[in-house]
Amino acid sequence: MAETSRLTEGVRAYWLIARMWVRSAMTYRTSFVVTMCGNLLMTGLDFVGILLMFSQVDSLGGWGLPEIAFLYGLSVTAFGIADLVLGSMDVLGSRIRDGSFDILLVRPAPVLAQIGADRFAVRRLGRITQGAVVLVWALASVDVDWSAAKVLLVPVMVISGAAIFCAVFVAGAAFQIFAQDASEVQNAFTYGGTTLLQYPPTVFGKDLVRGVTFVLPLAFVNWVPASYVLGRPYPLDLPQWAAFAPPLVAVACGALAGLAWRAGLGSYRSTGS
Amino acid sequence: MGSWRLYAAVAAGGFRRYATYRAATFAGVFTNTVFGVILVYTYLALWDEKPHLGGYDQAQAVTYVWLGQCLYSTLAIQGGGAEKDVIERIRTGEIAVDLYRPADLQLWWLASDLGRSLFQLLGRGVIPFAFGALFFPMALPTDVTSWAALFVALLLAMVVSFGIRYLAALSVFWLMDGMGIMQAVMITGVFCSGIVFPLNAFPGVLGDIVRALPWSAQLQVPADVLMGETDPLGAYAFQATWAVVLLGSGRLLQSAATRRVVVQGG
Numbered sequence: 432m433a434e435t436s437r438l439t440e441g442v443r444a445y446w447l448i449a450r451m452w453v454r455s456a457m458t459y460r461t462s463f464v465v466t467m468c469g470n471l472l473m474t475g476l477d478f479v480g481i482l483l484m485f486s487q488v489d490s491l492g493g494w495g496l497p498e499i500a501f502l503y504g505l506s507v508t509a510f511g512i513a514d515l516v517l518g519s520m521d522v523l524g525s526r527i528r529d530g531s532f533d534i535l536l537v538r539p540a541p542v543l544a545q546i547g548a549d550r551f552a553v554r555r556l557g558r559i560t561q562g563a564v565v566l567v568w569a570l571a572s573v574d575v576d577w578s579a580a581k582v583l584l585v586p587v588m589v590i591s592g593a594a595i596f597c598a599v600f601v602a603g604a605a606f607q608i609f610a611q612d613a614s615e616v617q618n619a620f621t622y623g624g625t626t627l628l629q630y631p632p633t634v635f636g637k638d639l640v641r642g643v644t645f646v647l648p649l650a651f652v653n654w655v656p657a658s659y660v661l662g663r664p665y666p667l668d669l670p671q672w673a674a675f676a677p678p679l680v681a682v683a684c685g686a687l688a689g690l691a692w693r694a695g696l697g698s699y700r701s702t703g704s
Numbered sequence: 705m706g707s708w709r710l711y712a713a714v715a716a717g718g719f720r721r722y723a724t725y726r727a728a729t730f731a732g733v734f735t736n737t738v739f740g741v742i743l744v745y746t747y748l749a750l751w752d753e754k755p756h757l758g759g760y761d762q763a764q765a766v767t768y769v770w771l772g773q774c775l776y777s778t779l780a781i782q783g784g785g786a787e788k789d790v791i792e793r794i795r796t797g798e799i800a801v802d803l804y805r806p807a808d809l810q811l812w813w814l815a816s817d818l819g820r821s822l823f824q825l826l827g828r829g830v831i832p833f834a835f836g837a838l839f840f841p842m843a844l845p846t847d848v849t850s851w852a853a854l855f856v857a858l859l860l861a862m863v864v865s866f867g868i869r870y871l872a873a874l875s876v877f878w879l880m881d882g883m884g885i886m887q888a889v890m891i892t893g894v895f896c897s898g899i900v901f902p903l904n905a906f907p908g909v910l911g912d913i914v915r916a917l918p919w920s921a922q923l924q925v926p927a928d929v930l931m932g933e934t935d936p937l938g939a940y941a942f943q944a945t946w947a948v949v950l951l952g953s954g955r956l957l958q959s960a961a962t963r964r965v966v967v968q969g970g
Binding site for chain 1: 725726727728730731732734735738739741742745746748749750753754757881883884887888890891894895900901905906907
């Protein structure tokens with residue numbers, strides 16, 4: 432019971448803070464539209480890079496453009512949702528350094544909700560939009576024998592993928608409490624992770640694929656379930672049911688990230704500034 | 705001679721300022737290495753599919769990736785160098801104080817940005833590049849002259865990079881807000897410098913255009929100089945021409961803008 436009330440409290444606090452940031456962004460409407468478009472363009476550059484590659488070749492690692500667009504759309508949409516919800520986590524380091532993190536600690540609302548909603552930016556819808564557009568195009572162009580399970584798996588992948596990326600953001604934030612100046616390490620896992628997942632697993636070395644399957648299970652965001660949908664061999668010869676594991680993986684990652692966050696908060700020492 | 709010492713001191717200040725952020729530097733090294741590994745694998749798959757794409761063999765493509773990671777923050781390809789400070793100072797009006805200094809505004813910021821670039825090259829660039837050379841096959845020259853040629857190309861690349869970003873920063877005198885222009889710097893920098901995809905592998909007319917633009921002086925040209933794909937003197941001429949054009953335009957824009965400041969200040 433205490434856990435549930437804490438959760439509703441967190442969601443409420445998150446909602447209030449996020450709404451405040453949305454209102455403040457909407458004050459300068461033109462500026463908002465411009466940054467949103469910029470965000471769309473900026474995140475779209477990755478896909479332009481892929482298109483440039485496919486202007487020279489017909490397949491990459493044995494996968495065609497619609498299939499890679501499928502991977503790309505899943506990865507970017509899932510990451511985009513996580514980035515919208517918790518993308519401000521990388522300001523944690525600077526908040527610790529300037530001492531304003533202490534203020535969050537004494538407020539009567541969960542710290543995670545406060546830091547997650549900090550500088551909530553609607554312009555991040557740009558990345559989700561861009562990912563979703565590519566995903567829709569991919570769904571229309573891939574050559575797949577659609578079954579009920581396959582159709583259902585697509586939204587499950589997006590939501591579980593977003594949850595897995597959220598867990599990476601939270602774990603990264605916990606790490607930042609220890610290493611205050613190192614938000615870029617987190618970028619390596621978040622932005623690096625989504626970039627990695629835009630390409631088929633066949634492109635990468637075995638050890639790298641093992642690492643992102645068993646250590647940091649990013650492979651469950653799209654590689655494994657997408658292989659099932661597309662009828663491709665699974666990376667690392669995983670069993671058939673692994674395609675349906677993403678929700679479980681997401682829950683496990685969330686639990687571990689939660690533990691890491693608590694450990695991080697527990698060890699926090701103020702800089703005193 | 706005295707002014708030369710002044711700008712050297714400013715450059716040293718720029719170097720030291722970034723040298724203080726040690727954890728951030730290590731984190732940057734880590735991130736650049738991770739991105740380098742991801743890119744190398746995709747490039748290898750690409751060159752596997754189409755050998756000699758853009759006139760490079762696989763080892764050259766790998767070298768290109770790691771040079772790109774090495775130069776990413778050195779040349780502030782995504783922005784985030786001196787232009788960030790200039791924009792902030794224009795926005796807050798502190799730029800008026802800079803104008804009173806017995807130093808040239810443009811040279812002052814150029815020196816400061818060169819100091820930053822040199823630190824980022826040593827602090828953030830060398831390790832990912834060495835990591836790449838250790839774990840992936842690279843096409844590296846063994847003679848000192850090629851490396852010396854690269855160093856000259858890098859210095860010119862730093863000046864061109866500063867020239868572009870300084871022009872962008874000056875526009876804030878008219879725009880009043882740096883958000884949009886910083887985004888533009890980011891997008892053009894990432895796309896046109898060849899960090900997303902080597903410019904020599906761009907298809908058709910698009911390729912001709914991006915290779916003629918100043919951004920190609922930042923990564924494509926130094927990479928070609930390092931791997932002996934281009935005549936260094938011709939490459940320097942290309943870079944120097946853009947450097948002169950950009951710094952010259954910056955100078956014109958700066959004098960127009962500073963006249964404006966005087967009017968504003970009443």
